[in-house]
Amino acid sequence: MGPIGFTWDSKNYSCSYDALFTILYNIWIQTPRDFYTRIAMRNSFMTHLEDLFRDMRDNHISPEDARNIIRPSIHNYNPDYFPWGKKGVNMVHLSELFFKIRAKIIAYKYFRCTSCSSNYTETIDSFLFVQLHQFEGTSTQKWCNFLTNNNPSSQICNNCNQNMMAYMEFSRLPALLALDVYAQNTSISHKLSVKIWDEPKTLRLAGIIYLGKGHFTARIVDKNKEVWWHDGMTTQNKCKNEGNLQNITPQKLKNLKGRKACLVVYEACTK
Ligand SMILES: [Zn+2]
Numbered sequence: 001m002g003p004i005g006f007t008w009d010s011k012n013y014s015c016s017y018d019a020l021f022t023i024l025y026n027i028w029i030q031t032p033r034d035f036y037t038r039i040a041m042r043n044s045f046m047t048h049l050e051d052l053f054r055d056m057r058d059n060h061i062s063p064e065d066a067r068n069i070i071r072p073s074i075h076n077y078n079p080d081y082f083p084w085g086k087k088g089v090n091m092v093h094l095s096e097l098f099f100k101i102r103a104k105i106i107a108y109k110y111f112r113c114t115s116c117s118s119n120y121t122e123t124i125d126s127f128l129f130v131q132l133h134q135f136e137g138t139s140t141q142k143w144c145n146f147l148t149n150n151n152p153s154s155q156i157c158n159n160c161n162q163n164m165m166a167y168m169e170f171s172r173l174p175a176l177l178a179l180d181v182y183a184q185n186t187s188i189s190h191k192l193s194v195k196i197w198d199e200p201k202t203l204r205l206a207g208i209i210y211l212g213k214g215h216f217t218a219r220i221v222d223k224n225k226e227v228w229w230h231d232g233m234t235t236q237n238k239c240k241n242e243g244n245l246q247n248i249t250p251q252k253l254k255n256l257k258g259r260k261a262c263l264v265v266y267e268a269c270t271k
Pocket residue numbers: 113114115116117118157158159160161162
């Protein structure tokens with residue numbers, strides 16, 4: 001039958017919500033156990049969404065009901081970013097709401113000046129990472145390596161005005177990683193390998209959001225590595241099968257029917 005998708009609302013444009021929620025629902029439905037502790041904890045939007053996902057699974061509400069129930073609270077949170085009517089939404093703004101885990105440390109970023117060795121540490125409380133122009137990304141794995149290896153940062157030393165070096169270390173294996181790749185021409189690696197306290201760990205590709213012609217669509221990768229595409233305007237509540245991930249190259253995943261990848265979601269591999 002394939003994954004469930006969200007049907008587009010032509011009155012109050014909903015494609016950004018449809019694309020993100022289709023990916024999140026299909027992550028949730030495959031492993032609903034412990035979702036709250038792994039992902040939703042301390043994020044009221046994700047907690048609310050999980051409650052609605054449960055109602056969807058039990059056939060109490062349709063996907064569109066779920067979306068329409070949560071949209072007013074998103075709109076009220078920031079009416080300029082999340083308008084009603086025939087207006088679009090910035091995917092970074094929307095995904096930030098769901099991927100920022102307040103008061104939980106996802107990673108540490110260590111800055112050090114190479115000339116005077118002045119240093120400081122920043123904490124990161126978001127599963128969402130936005131690509132910077134300083135890195136000409138060739139693949140999401142290479143970008144991840146760039147973040148976790150010691151590299152020149154855009155921060156200037158307060159002491160001597162030199163560029164500081166920086167590297168990031170995850171506090172533990174993140175349940176999700178959302179990578180904003182729109183600014184760069186980045187191939188989408190089938191999996192991400194990260195070192196957590198020197199131990200190699202893997203995150204699997206779970207979904208990709210595409211943007212083009214003022215409309216968001218999505219690809220879903222299920223646990224059997226079957227790839228599906230969704231467009232709330234055309235496939236509506238269904239997703240269409242595209243075959244197995246191993247037959248679709250990272251290069252090919254950059255685009256979907258004339259649209260460009262903007263957000264890539266990886267999920268920690270669970271046993
Ligand atoms: Zn310095």
